Amino acid sequence: MRKISEVLRQYHELKCSHRVIARSLNIGKTTVTRYLERAKAAGINWPLPQSMTEEDLYNRLFPSAVKVSRQKAFPDWERVYKELRKKGVTLQLLWREYRDVQPEGLGYSQFCTHYRAYLKATSPIMRQVHKGGEKTFVDYAGMTVPWIDPGTGEIHEAQIFVGCLGASQFTFAEATATQQIPDWIQSHVRMWEYFGGVSEIVVPDNLKAGVKKSHRYDPDINANYQHVGEHYGFAIVPARVYEAKDKAKVENAVGIVERQILAPMRHITFTSIAEINAAIKPRLAVLNNQSFQKMKTSRRALFEEIDKSALKPLPPEKYQYAEWQHAKVHIDYHFVFDDHYYSVPYKYIHHEVEIRATANTVECFYERKRIASHPRSYHRYKHSTIKEHMPPAHRAHAEWSPDRMKRWANKIGPHTMKFIDRLIASRAFPEQAYRACLGVLRLGSRYGENRLEKACAIANESGATRYSQVEAILKNKLDTVPNSHSTNTPVISSHGNIRGSDYYK
Known part of the structure; x- marks a missing residue:
């Protein structure tokens, strides 16, 4: 993940030095300086516009037409210091090994100069001096x-x-x-x-x-x-x-x-x-x-x-602990969190999003930008849908219409079609049933269409309206168990070809 926005935040908002920012983000100090200089040249200030993503920020700072000159990579001086303590190891040997890895790196004289500067700045015991509130x-x-x-x-x-x-x-x-x-x-x-x-x-x-x-x-x-x-x-x-x-x-x-x-x-x-x-x-x-x-x-x-006087003041609101999860937006423009379905704008269908949930709120973020917010619901398998998230007349996903689902179900059998019809009717919006309908119809590929038709017949008789109920019938092979009580024996009316009970006495 690129860390340009975090560099800008720590520099402008936290007033951190380049060295502190580099250590916090584990990047080079020169990298921090380069980011800040390019941001200043591009006229980018903090805070960033809400619409600006990390990718947009990177493109502003590093246009493709501009070639960035390569900085010479410095060796790990601490490692050089430790290696020199080994028998037979010289500074020239370490420089040669360094140039094998970095052919365009420092020359030998520069290598020695920088190493001597490192030794002057290093002491066997360093006493840390901390500033107030730091x-x-x-x-x-x-x-x-x-x-x-x-x-x-x-x-x-x-x-x-x-x-x-x-x-x-x-x-x-x-x-x-x-x-x-x-x-x-x-x-x-x-x-x-x-x-x-x-x-x-x-x-x-x-x-x-x-x-x-x-x-x-x-x-x-x-x-x-x-x-x-x-x-x-x-x-x-x-x-x-x-x-x-x-x-x-x-x-x-x-x-x-x-x-x-x-x-x-x-x-x-x-x-x-x-x-x-x-x-x-x-x-x-x-x-x-x-x-x-x-x-x-x-x-x-x-x-x-x-x-005390150097500490920054506490924020107006106390931090509220939140759970963070990753989710995927499905074709019905809903994601699942804690067995509940929440809507997002339909243009984010099939995108990976990040979910932040507190005890009262569920928020959805895409590329660090909030795209949806819902009151948290603890009702399992229910839907929280905002009408503004739905596409106009669902043109973008017209192929997933109730009619198409029913036509597909009708090819399997009347009981399957009836179950799909009841499943769609059980939802507040037809689009909320699409995922469950697809799951039911695809059970025909796994278990066979004949078994699916029988399972839907059993589900219709019991009043079931969920995918998991049909799946359980098939998994437990309830559709293969004879059900004699539901079979009605037809009554044949009397006519001349019937011998009657006296014939067998």
Whole structure:
């Protein structure tokens, strides 16, 4: 996925530096600079027009007629440094290996110059200096807190979320039931409320709730977590895998929380998560108010002095957790979410869309643009259809008309045609029945038209109007079971050719 729009957002909205943006999106700093320069030359400002897609933005910045000069690829200096520590490895050997991969790369003299500059900028131990309101480090503690469900007697382990501001080390901690996405996101929401504002950057560990797929250079951020960042206006910069020093602040905070908050609670019996958080709250206040061992100040004092005024204000509305799914729009211009059918404008038929669902709303997005919104319905197998989404007189899909469905059904048999007719009549709009009609008629290819005709006869007798009911009849071979009670024996009237019962005495 191209990341041009995210570069513009972090630069204009979050006021991030080129270096921070490059690390957040795992792209080169020169790439960030090139994107911003081209956007400025093209007259593109933030926010982008709602109608502009990522593809449109790319075409504006990189017209096909313009040839972009190639930037020389730099080697991984950290790898060069490590390789030089091996016996027999020289800088010239590493340069030759580099040129084998990058024939148009740096010359040997430039290679040496850049490497010496790297050595000057690198020290064996680097002390990280954090600006006020710049970074928040988040992680889960290794220790858990047991609690007993009074109803079942089952013992559960509460997870402990810890967040720490980089400059003041002001700490937040709370207990949650799991480390899953909903708990992970709600802990962030409560953390920002506790801090009274939002930092520019959040540095999480590579747990699944935050990072879908960890990678040294290009981690894949969880979609829900990314939307939290966009809602609150912070950039997500995951720590490198197996590099605890990238999140040293929260590692230290986790240790302090375990020693000063969790360990003293080890003899308390809890019966709910709320009880655990009630016990954590006063202990957390003590932790933030106590003085550092080597500084005559406290976390709260530093927070009030450095971080509080630098944090960005909270958004007017609290983030509402949403589920994200991918779906496909079918020929009846509806997609399925949670066994309910929602409409979209008919021009998106056969397109892949992205679904965002909260407890009250279901939204549909195509190429990051919202194309439909519905109140969420929990009625299974029902339809939510907006008339404006329907094509005029359904000209675009006239071939899927009720008449065509009935003609196809009539070729199989009268019982099939009757079932299709009843199925279409059971929907608010005929178009909503097309998919089910196609499914029923295609059962003839799988089970044979004769069996389908018999199954539809049984369905008509029982009043069934759904595809799954006909399919169940065929799967269970109910159409092959003799049904003697439904067969009426004809009564023959008396005439001269009938011998009568006396003949057989």
